[in-house]
Amino acid sequence: MKRISSYLFVFLFIIAGCSNEKEIASVAVIDQQATNTVKQTIKMPKDMPSTFDFMVRYGYGTVNKNEVNTFQGTITKDLIANGTATTSMKFTKEELRSIYNKMREIDIMSGKKLETEVKGCETVPYNEDIWEVNVNGKTVTMSWTDRYCSQTLEAEQLLELRQFVDLIVQERTEYKNLPESEGGYE
Incomplete structure (x- = not known):
């Protein structure tokens, strides 16, 4: 029973760790997208805009x-x-x-x-x-x-x-x- 509890604990720890990595990865993607957006707003369009x-x-x-x-x-x-x-x-x-x-x-x-x-x-x-x-x-x-x-x-x-x-x-x-x-x- 202790062995099953230990395996269950390790399994939950791994799942929690993987879940956390996905959250961190998704935050990194969001930050990268925000940076790309900033760079895109600075670029001048090829054709002159009306504004x-x-x-x-x-x-x-x-x-x-x-x-x-x-x-x-x-x-x-x-x-x-x-x-x-x-x-x-x-x-x-x-x-x-x-x-x-x-x-x-x-x-x-x-x-x-x-x-x-x-x-x-x-x-x-x-x-x-x-x-x-x-x-x-x-x-x-x-x-x-x-x-x-x-x-x-x-x-x-x-x-x-x-x-x-x-x-x-x-x-x-x-x-x-x-x-x-x-x-x-x-």
């Missing part, structure tokens, strides 16, 4: 008066000595699609290493950009500066992206109709 907007504010040093803002449908030009001028401007679907594709190429929605580890050398004047990008309700905000002599690849990619956007804006009639800038920054 895509961005804002980039840029300038020299902390004077970030230039702005392209698709949330509000405006552009702002730094007139330096004469303040700023803002006007309405909406990108065409083709322009937005080309900007979206550039953002997708550099995977703008993922975490970026924008700050260099080497900060000994500084440039004057320097650029500084602030970005806010919204894709399908997910918003990423980031900023970078080329104040230091060396830049990360991701920072260089953001500079190229901003220059690409700036070229499109400067070709638009709305921008050309804004007053000319007067003066300069040191």
Whole structure:
């Protein structure tokens, strides 16, 4: 009888252990699925979604008066000595699609290493950009500066992206109709 009780006890212990392993395994699968979901929400769809907007504010040093803002449908030009001028401007679907594709190429929605580890050398004047990008309700905000002599690849990619956007804006009639800038920054 003791022997049967011992076998029964060992058998129940094994069953309980197996049951517990299944629970642990199922928790691991759930955690893995949650991680995969997070990664999937960061990925930009191949085709530009209807809910895509961005804002980039840029300038020299902390004077970030230039702005392209698709949330509000405006552009702002730094007139330096004469303040700023803002006007309405909406990108065409083709322009937005080309900007979206550039953002997708550099995977703008993922975490970026924008700050260099080497900060000994500084440039004057320097650029500084602030970005806010919204894709399908997910918003990423980031900023970078080329104040230091060396830049990360991701920072260089953001500079190229901003220059690409700036070229499109400067070709638009709305921008050309804004007053000319007067003066300069040191």
